[in-house]
Amino acid sequence: MPAKKGSETAAAAKPDSKARIAAKPNGKVPKSNGRGRTPPAKVATRPTEKLAEGLAREIEREVIEQGWPVGTVLGSETELLDRFSVSRAVLREAIRLLEHHGVAGMRRGPGGGLILTEPNDQAVVRSVTLLLEYEHVTSAQLFEARMAIELNAVELASERITEPGIAALREALEVELEAADQLGPLPDPSLDRIHELIAEATGNPAMRLFVAVLGQLTSLHAMPSYRTGSARELRRQALGAHTAHEAIVEAVVAGDSALARHRMLRHLQAIAPWVAAGPGAPAPAARRGRRTTSD
Numbered sequence: 001m002p003a004k005k006g007s008e009t010a011a012a013a014k015p016d017s018k019a020r021i022a023a024k025p026n027g028k029v030p031k032s033n034g035r036g037r038t039p040p041a042k043v044a045t046r047p048t049e050k051l052a053e054g055l056a057r058e059i060e061r062e063v064i065e066q067g068w069p070v071g072t073v074l075g076s077e078t079e080l081l082d083r084f085s086v087s088r089a090v091l092r093e094a095i096r097l098l099e100h101h102g103v104a105g106m107r108r109g110p111g112g113g114l115i116l117t118e119p120n121d122q123a124v125v126r127s128v129t130l131l132l133e134y135e136h137v138t139s140a141q142l143f144e145a146r147m148a149i150e151l152n153a154v155e156l157a158s159e160r161i162t163e164p165g166i167a168a169l170r171e172a173l174e175v176e177l178e179a180a181d182q183l184g185p186l187p188d189p190s191l192d193r194i195h196e197l198i199a200e201a202t203g204n205p206a207m208r209l210f211v212a213v214l215g216q217l218t219s220l221h222a223m224p225s226y227r228t229g230s231a232r233e234l235r236r237q238a239l240g241a242h243t244a245h246e247a248i249v250e251a252v253v254a255g256d257s258a259l260a261r262h263r264m265l266r267h268l269q270a271i272a273p274w275v276a277a278g279p280g281a282p283a284p285a286a287r288r289g290r291r292t293t294s295d
């Protein structure tokens with residue numbers, strides 16, 4: 001007699017707190033609403049939302065296990081209702097979550113159903129950027145993270161750079177030089193593109209994602225400096241960054257990882273104080289050295 005298995009089923013059958021915990025990891029969705037299951041001290045979540053979240057997670061896990069075959073139809077609404085034994089409301093909410101996460105979308109008509117999609121990279125970067133702004137990430141923390149990731153990224157890029165990677169870096173240098181000539185009142189994304197391309201050259205998608213997020217955050221934190229800086233100062237800043245980028249790319253292309261790292265360090269150290277005039281900075285003390293009257 002398998003005694004352990006018996007106790008597992010017994011626990012799952014009880015509609016108490018243990019059963020709630022047991023239901024979570026495999027995304028199994030108990031049908032009863034279980035009156036006593038309201039999570040304490042949190043915003044009251046409706047049972048449908050909770051179940052839908054579990055179902056969405058289960059489907060996501062399956063998609064990942066299958067290697068994310070974009071374009072595959074997971075099933076029609078009727079098929080999915082049947083397969084997961086949930087209410088229509090729960091399924092629709094789960095589909096809404098999957099759409100929101102960029103995992104799948106509902107396609108109507110013949111041959112339609114829940115179809116696997118490619119996640120939207122820009123939307124993800126935007127979401128993480130906004131989350132960190134919501135958490136009041138400071139400019140100092142931003143550059144702490146940039147140092148941790150980008151110094152390693154530039155070293156790896158120097159070791160792993162390919163011909164297409166070199167071409168992309170050179171093209172980005174040209175584009176940013178043009179952008180420096182037509183600076184508007186907002187930070188131009190092309191001025192930070194080189195950092196993302198260097199991270200991309202590592203071949204590590206996690207590094208590329210985090211560098212993209214940190215780049216967007218840097219642009220946001222630089223906004224006040226953009227607003228208050230004179231056209232001349234902005235141009236000088238952009239050209240200074242461009243010169244630093246050129247030197248970094250040169251070292252990466254030469255495969256000199258130590259030099260590339262050193263130049264990236266100097267570059268980040270140079271732009272950090274300028275960006276740090278943004279939100280979350282201990283403004284008065286940090287800006288004391290920068291005399292706007294001399295402009």
Ligand SMILES: [Zn+2]
Nearest residue numbers: 192195241245
């Ligand atoms: Zn830069």
